[in-house]
Amino acid sequence: MSFLEIKNIRKKIGPNEILKGIDIELEKGGFLVLVGPSGCGKSTLLNVIAGLLPQTSGDIVIDGQVVTDLHPSKRDIAMVFQSYALYPNMTVEENIAFALEMRGVEKAQREAAVKQVAKTLQIEHLLKRRPSQLSGGQRQRVAMGRALVRQPRVFLFDEPLSNLDAKLRVEVRAEIKALHQNTNATIVYVTHDQIEAMTLATKIVVLKEGTVQQVGTPADIYNRPANLFVADFMGSPAMNMLKGKVSDGGIALFGSDGIKVDMPPSVTTSLPDGKEVILGLRPEAISDTGLLDPNVRSVARIDADVTMVEPTGSDTFVTGKVDGATFTARTRADVHVAPGEKFTFAFNLDKAVVFDPQTGNRIS
Known part of the structure; x- marks a missing residue:
């Protein structure tokens, strides 16, 4: 009561x-x-x-x-x-x-x-x-x-x-x-x-x-x-908001053609192909491949340009950029990366949430 x-x-x-x-x-x-x-x-x-x-x-x-x-x-x-x-x-x-x-x-x-x-x-x-x-x-x-x-x-x-x-x-x-x-x-x-x-x-x-x-x-x-x-x-740094479009059970991110990422079935089964969405991922759900949880079911490895590196002591925040879209990843403290370099980021899609860009509400 x-x-x-x-x-x-x-x-x-x-x-x-x-x-x-x-x-x-x-x-x-x-x-x-x-x-x-x-x-x-x-x-x-x-x-x-x-x-x-x-x-x-x-x-x-x-x-x-x-x-x-x-x-x-x-x-x-x-x-x-x-x-x-x-x-x-x-x-x-x-x-x-x-x-x-x-x-x-x-x-x-x-x-x-x-x-x-x-x-x-x-x-x-x-x-x-x-x-x-x-x-x-x-x-x-x-x-x-x-x-x-x-x-x-x-x-x-x-x-x-x-x-x-x-x-x-x-x-x-x-x-x-x-x-x-x-x-x-x-x-x-x-x-x-x-x-x-x-x-x-x-x-x-x-x-x-x-x-x-x-x-x-x-x-x-x-x-x-x-x-x-x-x-x-809620969250610091804030959740990454990546524009995308539903495509054959996955989501195409970063640009009109996009990089296709395969989503867990529970996320996209109810969404029609071509629907515009916003994919939300916390910084800790994007990491260097060495931090990747072996139990992750759905993961995407994406090469991106590094634009900023912010060491915090316990870990390092790295800002990546693909086709004009930026995101923040939380990586290991001792990761070797510098602005201007290419770096392979691991996207833990099990942790993704999807929003409707028109209403702003979470879809799944």
Whole structure:
């Protein structure tokens, strides 16, 4: 049974409809990540769930209770902001305990709760410090502790890592994941960072211009994107989009005559010859032949001109070009290739997805 239900939520600001009928369900203990480009409505939706913004229509249901018209303080929700929002004149201990104090919780009980949360977040040694004496990562831990100590029904995170540097983002992201695993909290998390979405979520919602493009597990979103927008937005580097045409059970790529690649039967059996398509392949599905999985059923070896080589340490991204069309491959770190050379790329067609260029939707 769904613990959090977002039912046909619409939000207008003036003449502009920011949210256009959002329907999402989340099980108890789930980690839902709302992801999408700036202006897609993800933070607006989070604020509607929190009660900080009134919806134009629709309902928010938590654990079977309709909270649509309840004041934020009555929804039993805790929110963690990107700006931390700590009280500068209070110590860490006082910041964490403040919400409990406002609820009239006895001092001994407050102290025990703060001690337990501080231990969970490994900030016991910071309890007597003030926010000005903390690093950005420490402040974010305190903000998380202030939310956690209340034991709310739902946690809301609004881009909590955006103010941290790259190394701290990785560290705090791991702490948030561990927090979820250890507490089984129900979390709704907003980010524009697809890596955060993929690593943290049990369920991802991809938004564009106030509409849901796809809902699914990280694996679903990455491997079976519903449309070209999701395929392009999720993944770094983005999925390769190669124009082609169905031909005798395969697909001709790169130009009018094209290089014919044989596709798995499940991909093209329902498509008529001559139909224009877009073949989607993640960079890791295009590699040097030495990385080719021996269990691949359908593979194409294509010679292409190398236009760019980008070493990343663990592997190397190589950009290839055929008849004006470019693609990015993920190869071994020690592959010997340079711009201007010809190189043989192995296309793992078992990993291919096919899109309709007219509708943008995935065909298979």
